Amino acid sequence: MSGESGRIGAGGKTMGATMEDEASRGSRGDAARREAAGDDAGRRPAPPHGPLAGLRVLELGQLIAGPFAGRMLADFGADVIKVEPPARDGGVGGDPLRKWRKLHPDDPGGTSLWWYVQARNKRSMTLDLRHPDGQRIARELAARSDIVIENFRPGALERWGLGYEALSKDNPGLILLRLSGYGQTGPYRDRPGFGAIAESMGGLRYVTGFPDRPPVRLNLSIGDSLAALHGLIGVLMALHHRRETGRGQVVDVALYEAVFNLMESTLPEYDRYGIVRERTGTNLTGIVPSNTYPTADGRHIVIGGNGDSIFKRLMRAIGRDDLADDPSLAHNAGRAARAQEIDDAIAQWTSSRSLESALEVMAQAEVPSGRIFSAADMVDDPQYLARGMIERTTLPDGTPLAVPGVVPKFSETPGGMRWVGPELGEHTAEVLGELGYDEQAVARLRASGAV
Secondary structure (H helix, E strand, O other): OOOOOEEOOOOOEEEEOOOHHHHHHHHHHHHHHHHHHOOOOOOOOOEEEEEEEEEEEEEEOOOOOHHHHHHHHHOOOEEEEEEEOOOOOOOOOOHHHHHHEEEEEOOOOOOOOOHHHHHOEEEEEEOOOOHHHHHHHHHHHHHHOOOOEOOOOOOOHHHOOOHHHHHHHHHOOOOOEEEEOOOOOOOOOOOOOOOHHHHHOOOOOOHOOOOOOOOOOOOOOOOHHHHHHHEEEEEEHHHHHHHHHHHOOOHHHHHHHHHOOOOOOHHHHHHHOOOOOOOOOOEEEEOOOEEEEEEOOOOOEEOOOOOOOHHHHHHOOOOOOOHOHHHHHHOHHHHOOOOHHHHHHHHHHOOOOOOOHHHHHHHHHHOOOOEOOHHHHHOOOOOHHOOOOEEEEOOOOOEEEEOOOOOOOOOOOOOOOOOOOOOOOOOOOHHHHOOOHHHHHHHHHHHHHHO
């Protein structure tokens, strides 16, 4: 990193090129190398600079929460360097997510299809954070970064000499996003915690399912993803604060708190009236009507007729003018008291019609309604397609693959997918070169097991 001069970086260090220059150089270097190798599979021309172009992110986490936060930043232009453990003793190395769920090819040597989405737009480098040289390189990377993301158990970074106190000495503007089951403080901080535990402790599992059956889970890792999104909100707030003060800070997100933050009025209702919200199946407590109803062809329609004027239109559409004109049902409180009667009336009507017929009537009456989509419904749906939510890409071996599009949509600085999740350590030499390591130094680091 010798010979650097010019501007003051995010961490207060003098740096030669701007972050935009560095990101641009890296992108051009990647493109040139792939072109020379004749391998453009899974790659596409970079979109216009997203709103986070020039932002440097060091991702130290694994699996879901940390990497999902990193993916969102990468989708919108940030240069995200994903650190993964190198292969050891015949093992495969890398983020364990590389081997989760369905693989391509469909054999033990394949790569998770989820990986190609979760790690898209990131650069992968291998680094052993337990090795002294690996720790030193991680500190060098953090000194050049705006954000570090980690989702290890509390205390792991400190054991490796990578805690915020150590990292911020060289980079006072650094923002450290820490995602963990229970947060960095409190009596539970040292317990292992996955999203499933957070969903349970945060209250989501208790209210999900039917009253006569055990609590159920969504067939997704929703607790991790909610924590990641809360972490992103925190990072953006911290960036704003840094712009005003020049100082970074720690963003501490507990998975269970991210879930708890979405629990609406459950706590004040209990505190004031002793009411514990219970599982109610397919409806929504105290909001009427909002439910899932059967149709004549064995399918289901979701109808939300809980707005006062919407309720009247819904009742007239199903031939129940008596309910539409009943003054006791004009507002939600009255409807909540007669929820079963209203749901029965709607279900009687939907059960006599096919799903398509019911949807058509609801659309004409301007009542919010919809089918329940599976992945098979999504891939060809005109709304998904019109909004670019079904991205078509190509895997490194030329296999086509549909993946989720980028959210949210920006009018001036859209995000986009530039490449799918990279090979393990695909950018190790490139990243080390940016730190000033020559080929011989990289070779020595590989031989020592640090990378």
